[in-house]
Amino acid sequence: MSRPEPMQRDRxxxxxxSGLVLLFLAMDAGGKLIAPAMMIANSPPLGIPAETGLYRQLGVILAVCGLLYAVPRTAVLGAILLTGYLGGAVAMHWRVGSPLLSHxxxxxxLGVIAWGGLxxxxxxxxALIPIAG
Incomplete structure:
Protein backbone atom coordinates (compact mmCIF):
# COMPACT_ATOMS: atom_id res chain seq x y z
CA MET A 1 0.00 0.00 0.00
CA SER A 2 1.49 3.33 -1.02
CA ARG A 3 1.64 6.35 1.23
CA PRO A 4 -0.59 9.28 0.29
CA GLU A 5 1.02 12.36 -1.21
CA PRO A 6 1.53 15.25 1.24
CA MET A 7 -1.38 17.29 -0.19
CA GLN A 8 -3.67 14.27 -0.12
CA ARG A 9 -2.55 13.45 3.42
CA ASP A 10 -3.32 17.02 4.50
CA ARG A 11 -6.80 16.81 3.00
CA SER A 18 -13.66 18.68 10.26
CA GLY A 19 -15.74 15.51 10.34
CA LEU A 20 -15.30 15.24 14.11
CA VAL A 21 -16.41 18.84 14.54
CA LEU A 22 -19.36 18.34 12.19
CA LEU A 23 -20.40 15.18 14.03
CA PHE A 24 -20.48 17.02 17.34
CA LEU A 25 -22.32 20.00 15.81
CA ALA A 26 -24.89 17.72 14.18
CA MET A 27 -25.56 15.95 17.48
CA ASP A 28 -25.84 19.24 19.37
CA ALA A 29 -28.02 20.95 16.76
CA GLY A 30 -30.15 17.82 16.34
CA GLY A 31 -30.73 17.59 20.07
CA LYS A 32 -31.80 21.23 20.19
CA LEU A 33 -34.16 20.73 17.23
CA ILE A 34 -35.64 17.32 18.03
CA ALA A 35 -35.80 17.23 21.81
CA PRO A 36 -35.38 20.75 23.18
CA ALA A 37 -37.12 19.89 26.49
CA MET A 38 -34.55 17.14 27.12
CA MET A 39 -31.72 19.53 26.20
CA ILE A 40 -33.10 22.11 28.64
CA ALA A 41 -33.43 19.50 31.41
CA ASN A 42 -29.85 18.28 30.92
CA SER A 43 -28.22 21.67 30.50
CA PRO A 44 -26.52 23.39 33.40
CA PRO A 45 -28.26 26.54 34.66
CA LEU A 46 -26.77 29.06 32.24
CA GLY A 47 -29.18 31.89 32.86
CA ILE A 48 -30.95 31.67 29.51
CA PRO A 49 -34.71 31.16 29.30
CA ALA A 50 -35.74 27.49 29.47
CA GLU A 51 -37.96 27.80 26.39
CA THR A 52 -38.13 25.11 23.73
CA GLY A 53 -38.48 27.76 21.01
CA LEU A 54 -35.20 29.37 21.99
CA TYR A 55 -33.39 26.03 21.94
CA ARG A 56 -34.86 25.28 18.50
CA GLN A 57 -33.62 28.64 17.24
CA LEU A 58 -30.16 27.88 18.59
CA GLY A 59 -30.33 24.49 16.86
CA VAL A 60 -31.20 26.12 13.52
CA ILE A 61 -28.37 28.65 13.87
CA LEU A 62 -25.90 25.90 14.74
CA ALA A 63 -27.10 23.68 11.88
CA VAL A 64 -26.74 26.52 9.35
CA CYS A 65 -23.24 27.32 10.63
CA GLY A 66 -22.31 23.64 10.42
CA LEU A 67 -23.65 23.30 6.88
CA LEU A 68 -21.73 26.38 5.76
CA TYR A 69 -18.59 24.92 7.35
CA ALA A 70 -19.11 21.56 5.61
CA VAL A 71 -19.35 23.03 2.09
CA PRO A 72 -15.88 23.85 0.72
CA ARG A 73 -16.99 27.08 -1.00
CA THR A 74 -18.49 28.49 2.21
CA ALA A 75 -16.25 26.75 4.77
CA VAL A 76 -14.38 29.91 5.83
CA LEU A 77 -17.65 31.78 6.42
CA GLY A 78 -18.95 28.77 8.36
CA ALA A 79 -15.79 28.66 10.48
CA ILE A 80 -16.10 32.38 11.25
CA LEU A 81 -19.76 31.99 12.26
CA LEU A 82 -18.97 28.89 14.33
CA THR A 83 -16.23 30.82 16.10
CA GLY A 84 -18.77 33.47 17.09
CA TYR A 85 -21.30 30.88 18.24
CA LEU A 86 -18.69 29.00 20.27
CA GLY A 87 -17.40 32.26 21.73
CA GLY A 88 -20.89 32.92 23.06
CA ALA A 89 -20.95 29.48 24.64
CA VAL A 90 -17.56 30.10 26.29
CA ALA A 91 -18.74 33.48 27.62
CA MET A 92 -21.94 31.96 28.99
CA HIS A 93 -20.09 29.19 30.82
CA TRP A 94 -17.50 31.66 32.13
CA ARG A 95 -20.25 33.93 33.45
CA VAL A 96 -21.92 31.19 35.52
CA GLY A 97 -18.64 29.72 36.80
CA SER A 98 -18.72 26.36 35.00
CA PRO A 99 -15.63 24.17 35.37
CA LEU A 100 -12.87 25.80 33.31
CA LEU A 101 -11.16 22.92 31.52
CA SER A 102 -14.19 20.73 30.80
CA HIS A 103 -17.08 23.12 30.20
CA LEU A 110 -13.87 22.76 19.30
CA GLY A 111 -13.00 26.03 17.54
CA VAL A 112 -9.31 25.15 17.37
CA ILE A 113 -10.15 21.73 15.90
CA ALA A 114 -12.53 23.34 13.39
CA TRP A 115 -9.94 25.85 12.21
CA GLY A 116 -7.24 23.17 12.24
CA GLY A 117 -9.39 20.99 10.01
CA LEU A 118 -9.98 23.90 7.67
CA ALA A 127 -1.57 30.64 2.78
CA LEU A 128 -3.43 33.07 5.02
CA ILE A 129 -2.20 31.45 8.25
CA PRO A 130 1.32 30.10 7.54
CA ILE A 131 1.85 28.04 10.72
CA ALA A 132 4.32 25.50 9.36
CA GLY A 133 6.90 26.35 6.79
Missing part, protein backbone atom coordinates in the same frame (compact mmCIF):
# COMPACT_ATOMS: atom_id res chain seq x y z
CA UNK A 12 -7.44 13.50 4.79
CA UNK A 13 -6.32 15.01 8.10
CA UNK A 14 -8.41 18.12 7.43
CA UNK A 15 -11.58 16.24 6.60
CA UNK A 16 -11.07 13.92 9.58
CA UNK A 17 -10.79 16.86 11.97
CA UNK A 104 -15.90 26.70 29.76
CA UNK A 105 -13.03 26.00 27.36
CA UNK A 106 -14.82 23.26 25.39
CA UNK A 107 -15.89 25.84 22.78
CA UNK A 108 -12.25 26.91 22.42
CA UNK A 109 -11.16 23.30 21.90
CA UNK A 119 -6.27 24.75 7.67
CA UNK A 120 -5.39 21.22 6.56
CA UNK A 121 -8.12 20.91 3.92
CA UNK A 122 -7.93 24.38 2.33
CA UNK A 123 -4.67 25.69 0.85
CA UNK A 124 -6.08 29.26 0.88
CA UNK A 125 -6.33 29.13 4.67
CA UNK A 126 -2.79 27.72 4.89
Missing amino acids: IIGWTL TLFGVY WFRDPRVR
